[in-house]
Amino acid sequence: MLTLAEKIIFIVLVIVSLIISYKTFSRMFKIINRGKDPIPWKETLKNFPKGLKIFLTQQTLFTTRPVIGFIHALVAWGFTIYVLVNSFDVIAAYVPGFAFFPNSVIGFIYRLFVDIFSVLVFLGVFYFLIRRFIFNEEKLIIKPPVHVTDDVKKGVRRDSLIVGLFIMIHVGARFVGASFAVAHNGGDAAQPLAAIFSSLWQGLSPEQLVLGEHISWWIALGAILAFVPYFPLSKHAHLFMAPFNYMVPDDRPNKGTIKPLNFEDESIEQFGVGNMEHLPQKSLLDAYSCIMCNRCQDNCPAYQTGKELSPSAIEINKRYYFNSHGQEFIDGAEVPLKGLLLTDNALWACTSCNFCVYACPVGNEPLVDILHMRQDKVMMESDFPSELITTFKNLETNFNPWAFNSQDRKNWAEGLDIKTMNEDPNGEILFWVGCAGSFDQRYQKVSQAFAKIMQKAGINFRILGNEEKCNGDTARRLGNEYLAQTLMMENIEMLNKYGVKEIVTACPHCFNSLKNEYPKLGGEFKILHHSEFIDKLIQENKISLKNDENSHKITYHDSCYLGRYNSIYDQPRASIKAIDGLELVEMDRSLNNGFCCGAGGGRMFMEETEGERINEVRTKEAIETGADTIASACPFCMTMLSDGVKTLEKNEEVEVKDIAEIILEHIQ
Ligand code: SF4
Ligand code: SF4
Structure with missing residues (x-):
């Protein structure tokens, strides 16, 4: 008291x-x-x-x-x-x-x-x-x-x-x-x-x-x-x-993303x-x-x-x-x-x-x-950064971040008997190939592998061919929102023209844009990543897998845009585990805590001059697991990890492969 x-x-x-x-x-x-x-x-x-x-x-x-x-x-x-x-x-x-x-x-x-x-x-x-x-x-x-x-x-x-x-x-x-x-x-x-x-x-x-x-x-x-x-x-x-x-x-589908700017509003004087x-x-x-x-x-x-x-x-x-x-x-x-x-x-x-x-x-x-x-x-x-002048210019004129001619977009599919929407729009699903899947020599092989898996599973799919344009993710993450929205709107117009309902893509950046960012601009489609799609094909017995005879040891690298942005962790792992004889080992930093490969946010198109190289740090972690194969499910991760393996002079012992390639190798 x-x-x-x-x-x-x-x-x-x-x-x-x-x-x-x-x-x-x-x-x-x-x-x-x-x-x-x-x-x-x-x-x-x-x-x-x-x-x-x-x-x-x-x-x-x-x-x-x-x-x-x-x-x-x-x-x-x-x-x-x-x-x-x-x-x-x-x-x-x-x-x-x-x-x-x-x-x-x-x-x-x-x-x-x-x-x-x-x-x-x-x-x-x-x-x-x-x-x-x-x-x-x-x-x-x-x-x-x-x-x-x-x-x-x-x-x-x-x-x-x-x-x-x-x-x-x-x-x-x-x-x-x-x-x-x-x-x-x-x-x-x-x-x-x-x-x-x-x-x-x-x-x-x-x-x-x-x-x-x-x-x-x-x-x-x-x-x-x-x-x-x-x-x-x-x-x-x-x-x-x-x-x-x-x-x-918060009406955003996932955190860490920005809302689209309204370029129609003439009263806005400051962008960003x-x-x-x-x-x-x-x-x-x-x-x-x-x-x-x-x-x-x-x-x-x-x-x-x-x-x-x-x-x-x-x-x-x-x-x-x-x-x-x-x-x-x-x-x-x-x-x-x-x-x-x-x-x-x-x-x-x-x-x-x-x-x-x-x-x-x-x-x-x-x-x-x-x-x-x-x-x-x-x-x-x-x-x-000056490197981006070229990237933006390429996106504007070639509709891909590199200097490839947009008319060559379909070249990867030569000899595979794949129809474009323009040739026949009556497919059950659209395979959105993405810029890397279309032009990058290494990732073209992944596009081909995934297309072959779908063909073996009897999926009646189509591609857009030369009518596909960059999804806009790189431009958006690099701050060029105007260019990003231009690409996105043009793609939406094209997809709507063909009445596309369902899309599958092997690129997590395309996947995230199409799934989470296109709806804000009027593009509503059902989107699957190829790792989800492949897992589904296995679950539904549309493809059957043989044992791995060489007892490979595999570690899986989580793509940030698949994992942290979209919580897709289990499906790629489930596909690997579906192959008897393969051993899946995890890196210390995996799943939610996975360490980035260093290529997202447009970093793929910029020089890395300060400190250690991110891709080498990540590749070392993968190699330390003792795996002979590093599995990924993203074209950017594939490039960064492959470069890492080469720089560390481990390319004789360790291979970097996409989930689609691993599955195709084991299809009966
Ligand atoms: S993680 Fe900690 S330091 Fe970083 S923004 Fe959040 S509260 Fe701040
Ligand atoms: S690179 Fe660093 S700052 Fe950028 S999103 Fe990743 S954790 Fe955040």
């Missing part, structure tokens, strides 16, 4: 704390509201159950780093419970005789739970501080040559220390206060840890024990009053903002994101949701091979800019992003592998910022 004077002082301090908190919290929302594409807050709040579920279960923390995630979840659960505990402590301080179900089993469980949890949270936070300040754990830092601002360099460690100390002081003081109360009241079986600690107070008078309770209460509750206004400035704003991040309505204020509000919310855990860079192919890109640096640089210059931003400052969030080299180093989006426990999408910034570079600034 507080004295009357203490009660009055506490109320005054609560009012002061709330006034300052209102200012810091509203500053945060004013910053977010300055972005483009307003967050529909009403609809967002309707998704409250979703945000609450994520907050209570902390499920997103376990996607990667499950052990650390569990300790982090303990801290978050501890925080939640402590909101209740603090409320009861305040009531008990004001209402004479109040205690939470003092003589019932509920009260017993409550006190026991709080007793144990206090110690766990204290130790958990202590561990986090040791990890950051003593062990200097590599996962918690962003290494050069990544650009981090001076604000970040100074701020991150300081804020971690402030927050860690706050939690330890608060929880510790509350626990010590409970031990004084236990000593004063002569023991409590429901608080065994506080009871052990209370032995320290043997010999103190009842008055001294009461004084100890009061001092502990003021330290515990006073720390909260001091910390609440600081919340929006600390990384612990994520406690409130991360659930919002998941609640924002060149300044901070051009970012969508959701992107600004990302900065406040960030835990600064660096999970997103754990498997980022660019970061892990020593490039200038770290997805977490994008969010953290953004966040610390707001901490230092938030008021200028609210007042209308125009803030060019060039050199602030990331360097130009970093911007073009991204392979769009989507790992950062998959791994982020708070739903951030650094990849989306990168794609938006590339749009500004290409469409507003004409400032992009």
Whole structure:
């Protein structure tokens, strides 16, 4: 029980704390509201159950780093419970005789739970501080040559220390206060840890024990009053903002993708994101949701091979800019992003592998910022790597990213007796061949293998032949949205002209575009990847497979656009496993955690001059499994892994093959 004077002082301090908190919290929302594409807050709040579920279960923390995630979840659960505990402590301080179900089993469980949890949270936070300040754990830092601002360099460690100390002081003081109360009241079986600690107070008078309770209460509750206004400035704003991040309505089929720009809208003067204020509000919310855990860079192919890109640096640089210059931003400052969030080299180093989006426990999408910034570079600034001039020109004139004549698109099918839609549109399914499948000498063999499988299975398929154009993925990921949409619209027109309903393709990039991005532009088709299609043919006994006589050992490399973008992991593996005698071995990084080959996001068409080569890192991992065959299901992965095998001089021992080729070799 507080004295009357203490009660009055506490109320005054609560009012002061709330006034300052209102200012810091509203500053945060004013910053977010300055972005483009307003967050529909009403609809967002309707998704409250979703945000609450994520907050209570902390499920997103376990996607990667499950052990650390569990300790982090303990801290978050501890925080939640402590909101209740603090409320009861305040009531008990004001209402004479109040205690939470003092003589019932509920009260017993409550006190026991709080007793144990206090110690766990204290130790958990202590561990986090040791990890950051003593062990200097590599996962918690962003290494050069990544650009981090001076604000970040100074701020991150300081804020971690402030927050860690706050939690330890608060929880510790509350626990010590409970031990004084236990000593004063002569023991409590429901608080065994506080009871052990209370032995320290043997010999103190009842008055001294009461004084100890009061001092502990003021330290515990006073720390909260001091910390609440600081919340929006600390990384612990994520406690409130991360659930919002998941609640924002999202009609995209998969995360890590951008919405099509509307080129018909003549009022739009800025395409893409060149300044901070051009970012969508959701992107600004990302900065406040960030835990600064660096999970997103754990498997980022660019970061892990020593490039200038770290997805977490994008969010953290953004966040610390707001901490230092938030008021200028609210007042209308125009803030060019060039050199602030990331360097130009970093911007073009991204392979769009989507790992950062998959791994982020708070739903951030650094990849989306990168794609938006590339749009500004290409469409507003004409400032992009020189290699891309040729790529864009080829896409515009040849409808493929290389210099191949579009009239040669059907050459791969010579002698295979395959009809085009133009010759006979009455096929049951369209085989979308893709640029690599049409022109790349190595992948032409995959197109031929897949076509032969379909013929053996009696599938009545067609191709578009010379009427097919690049699906638009490369142009879109490189920021040339206008070119991307032109290609997409022309393809949709062609597909609709022939009344195409179902499409199968061997290219995950074509697959993802056709499946997830064409519908937004009016192209609704049923799309299958050839790995799904082949699996289906096996399941339906339309093809039968013979044993592998040479006991090959195979490892399968997950394409990012098949795996993380579309969750196709099982079907290619099932096809390999359907062949008796083949042994499938997994790489350390596979499935959701698969490491990119380095070719996505248009990287296929750019030089790689910084750090290690991504394809070599991945190929080494594949070779380390002891496999004699690296299986893939993507033309870009095929190229990158084949190059890797050659560079590592392993082409005598290891082959790179597509799933279709492996299956064709084993068809009876
Ligand atoms: S999409 Fe991949 S390459 Fe790009 S920033 Fe994210 S993890 Fe790195
Ligand atoms: S963006 Fe997500 S994964 Fe990356 S540091 Fe922030 S919270 Fe962690």
